[in-house]
Amino acid sequence: MSLTFKTLGRGRRVAAGSLIAVTALTLSACQNGTDSASKSSSAAAPATSSANGAPSAGGSAQSAGNGARPSGVAKPSAGSAGVPNASKANPSGMTDPDRCTAANMSLHMGRTDIGAGNIRVPLVFTNKGKKACSLRGFPGVSLIQRDGSSVGTPASREGGAGGSVRLQPGQSAHAVLHTVNEGVSDIPCWKNSQIVFVYPPGSKESMTTGSSGLRVCGGTFTVTTVESGVPS
Template sequence: MSLSTGDGGAGQVHYRLAFANKSGHPCALRGYPGVSLIRRDGSVIGVPAEHEGAAGRQTVIGAGGTADVTLHTLNQGIADSGCWRTPDYLRVYPPGSKEALTLRTPDLRVCGDRFTTTAVEG
């Protein structure tokens, strides 16, 4: 997994979370990942990302290919609720998986109590 730098505009911030298929054969994902912000000690910050948009179709990721989701939040100051603590990691359950992946990411900031994820897209 990898996470892009936040892309902001009109009070919105979008991050691209990419899933890479490092195997030698295609794999398929459908639906939404489970995404949570966590601290170094494993405690959760805020609530898991809510689903945004349609569930979409199955996405087949070829060997060495990627598919992604968009994480969405607000710019600081847009809503009265403030910002959550900055996480040390993202905990991500790919769609259909019961095993979490962890990504170190001190750059993601959730503000305005808005934290959503889209479904996987190829």
């Protein structure tokens, strides 16, 4: 009986020892796994921040807070608010090979039409080339001074886009500039302009002509799409 009791007691002690060892190994593995996961998360954090555009170490956060311009963002040029950008002025303008360009056209202001508080002036494009060309869409138009400084903001679009206008050599098309008389609105008038700065529809090259002192009032300055001919 005594021998059997001692053998069983020893077996229980061995089993208990084994259970303790297994538990210790399990706890160690869990702890190591937690540490590894924590280290992996810490290592991955900078990459995630960088991908999201957050400042990296080394003072970038302070630079961003001081209004630093992100890389790849162009610095606005002086007076750009009042002059249309060539790439944005005529997104609906035609890009056909036979499109009329600034190089093969002349530009001038037509006769001013004043009535019922409105002022409308045709902006006339004439094909001065030796072959036919086409125009379609809105020109980009702004008013400037002789020193190049802008007057107000570029003309907004008025009316529908219209169709294509085919110009034989010597033929003309026009778009209409529109503003209102002083006193029609409480919005102050702009100062008098001296030059009309124009991107023909679809063109990245500009043209200019005298504005005849055109003065925009009432905050109204629009341009229509090009139409065939010249108003009488």
